Amino acid sequence: MMLQQTTVAAVIPYFERWMKRFPSVQELAAADESEVLTFWQGLGYYRRARNLHASAKKIDGDWSGQFPQEYESLRALPGIGDYTAQAVRAFAFDQPVPVLDANVIRVVARLFDLRAPVDTATGLTKVRAKLEELLPAKGGYEFVSAMMELGALVCRSGRPDCLLCPLKELCAAQHPEKLPVKAPKAAIKERTELAAWVWDGRAVLLQQSATRRWVGMWRLPPLDGEPPAGPAAELTYSIVRERVTLRIHPRSKGDLSASAEQRKAFSLRDLESIAIPSPHRRAITKMIQNIVDHG
Ligand code: SF4
Known part of the structure; x- marks a missing residue:
């Protein structure tokens, strides 16, 4: 499942780390989703991690830990399509x-x-x-x-x-x-996303996503409209048929519009143990580097 949409060379270090932490279906089935996502961090397409986790639970429960061998049974597992089965x-x-x-x-x-x-x-x-x-x-x-x-x-x-x-x-x-x-092929679409950088000198404010793509993961809070001043950092990333420019604008907490999603400030040390989508982790690293370089 790691090899769906990712090359062998990129997968190998993730696979080795994953297999050390989750050496059996039972270990994976018993793990917390947040830990599973943390071990997937950097591979992208997080739905694969959730599917793998859900499949492990199903195999552990419905199949008493024995991996099914028949096509229909494999296809009934989350994230297993024709090719993987x-x-x-x-x-x-x-x-x-x-x-x-x-x-x-x-x-x-x-x-x-x-x-x-x-x-x-x-x-x-x-x-x-x-x-x-x-x-x-x-x-x-x-x-x-x-x-x-x-x-x-x-x-x-x-x-x-x-x-x-x-x-x-x-x-x-x-x-x-x-x-x-x-x-x-259909043309690649260009899109811009805006996010806020709320930093109090020790911790950065993140928002727990409820959207399908990054559900449960912590990202920089989204901004609605482009602020008048230019972004403090900018990067691009690709998702299916889209090239997205992510622009980061420094804001204060009071500038943010209300959201049903949970917000929480994380210290630099805490950031290492939570699941953050790769583009947002790259943006955080850029902003921290800016602070180190320019004070
Ligand atoms: S399968 Fe046919 S096309 Fe492919 S390398 Fe062999 S001879 Fe050439």
Whole structure:
């Protein structure tokens, strides 16, 4: 689940720290959500952490701690979609099932010269049907690993190394570098968010988010309108199809409009043990650095 939307290289240190603290489903199920979020901090897309936590509770409760192995049971766990369910079945339980990651999709689209866009339901259904024709009668781990490796090392995106490919006699692709076909992407939207910096010399005021994206996490209090003076700090971050500019304005507590969300001041030491969305943690670090540099 950490690898959904995050690269292997970025995940490794988080995974190692996570597995030290939560070495079993039971340990994770028994943990507090705030601690789970703290261990996820920096990976983004916090819904994955909440889903993993909820899945651990479900496995611990409904399945007596035994990880389910069948597709439907896995799909019933929070945050487990088609890809993750099939990957767990292939890698953890060695079942011959279609695991459709980007590398496998590219290899199959080229092998069978499939021209339908693979990021549409129709295109993906065609890829899955062709992959199912190739599955071995038993064992999934080696087959899926081999397909993924072939895609990563030989049948690479853009520039396939067909001369070295063990499947070249079977491959139907006429212009493999043009495959797989993708549907045109929606444009990235630009958006600005404003947040307040309320600092009393020892502690910074944060607000506990109730919004879906960062629910339960502590962030700088949002501001409604752009104040006349420019921001004291600014940074950008990306979320699905959006590039957000976060601007931080120094304010006093009395300037803030009323909010149903809880507000609380945290010392620098306290900030280390609470869950803060990465862009807001970066903004806090910038503002503290400004204070250190300019007093
Ligand atoms: S022959 Fe080329 S295009 Fe076909 S599977 Fe091998 S590397 Fe990919």
